[in-house]
Amino acid sequence: MISKPKGTVDLTDKKARCWKYVEEVIDSVMEKYNYNYIRTPIFEASELFHRGIGDSTDIVTKETYDFKDRGDRSITLRPEGTAGVVRSYIENKMYGKNNLPVKVYYNGTMYRYERPQKGRLRELSQYGVEVLGSTDPMMDAEVISLAYNINKMLGLTDTVVHINSLGDKESRDKYREALKSYFKPHLDDLCDDCKERFDKNPLRIIDCKIDSNKDYFKDAPNILDYLNKESKEHFEKVCEYLDILEVKYVIDPKIVRGLDYYNHTVFELMTEESNLALGGGGRYDNLVSTLDGPETSCVGYAVGLDRLVDLLMEKELTTNVRDYIDAFIMYVNEDEKKNAIYLANELRMSGFVVETEYTKKSLKSQFKRADYFNSKYLILLNSDDLNEGLVTIKNNKTKEEEKIMMEYIIYYFDEHISDDNLPIDYHNHDEEEV
Ligand SMILES: [Zn+2]
Secondary structure (H helix, E strand, C coil), rough: CCCCCCCCCCCCHHHHHHHHHHHHHHCCCCCHCEECCCCCCEEHHHHHHHHHHCCCHHHCCCCEEEEECCCCCCCEEECCCCHHHHHHHHHHHHHHCCCEEEEEEEEEEEEEEHHHCCCCCEEEEEEEEEECCCHHHHHHHHHHHHHHHHHHHHCCCCCCEEEEEEHHHHHHHHHHHHHHHHHHHHHHHHHHCCCCCCCEHHHHHHCCCCHHHHHHHHHCCCCHHHHCHHHHHHHHHHHCCCHHHCCEECCCCCCCCCCCCEEEEEEEECCCCCCCCEEEEECCCCHHCCCCCCCCCCCEEEEEEEHEEEEHHCCCCCCCCCEEEEEEEEECCHHHHHHHHHHHHHHHHHHEEEEECCCCCHHHHHHHHHCCCCEEEEEEECCCHHHHCEEEEECCCCCCCEEEEEEHHHHHHHHHHHHCCCCCHHHHHHHHHH
């Protein structure tokens, strides 16, 4: 038997339907906000990630899937979604179309060679948003509230956004110096990663999982004290707009994000109860020019779908995930079967979820299979009735049945099913009858 590679998952059954449901909610909310779907390649030239995401970032230095293709090109499976979108923006000259800001969202798989003991996925799925071409703090607030509202639409009402500002380059340079002089006396005590970060990216020492609980971290410099006037104003506006948008947020100076390209606003989406990070993002005003495009201010975020779906399943926020079918068509002989084929097609094309029998099983087995699929209605075909143009329809919950003219079956379902769209609860069925 061949097993799936380490760090990958198979999505099946209810979880797969929950996944599709989450994607539908995302699509539908994005549409309301007028974000266009964008689909970029899963593999890109390696240079895109090395220049774009930055060589001091773990997901590029330690975790990328790099390979040479048969034409000896250096190829990398995308470890995140932003670089590809920015590349596409530049290559397709989206900036020249007088339509700024460009607002797009993606949804797809990313690849990171994570250490398996962390229980993380090597093929992970993220949906994300990128807005290219606006410096307005209104944009930061819209993007944050979009992430927040999608969670809300999914029923995740305990989301809280942790936000921080990394300021502009001037503010960050000052802060970086302050951090270095603060941590210098403790350099020997820091973990190996932090020793490296000290020169390359000292901001990331702040959120080190290993060191950040140490005593001397308590008095470490706070980025918010180093913001210059402009950066401070930007951040205050973002918070002001988030208040209008009724987003629940806390200012959290520990949020620095793992990527090199962020400036000004950075944020993470957390669950309030369990403090689980669902995703995050921020403003990145220099990435487009780093990748040889025109100066373009951007803001975006990404959220892990795997964790989001797990959370919905755990919290049983799945009442909108279909776990029933509308009708199961039952038959025995060949004549009835032809009618079953015809009826299934008619009903499906009219928008109903319909199953029938394919393996010549007995009626008894067909009843069992209908229950397995949680069928709302059973359609029983028998030759005598069919000769008179009749079919039997049985409500599988109330067990009431009636004969109707086959030609009226779509009207029947229109009337009985559209306003009764919640799944039946089979477990309570027996109690209800008492
Ligand atoms: Zn450390």
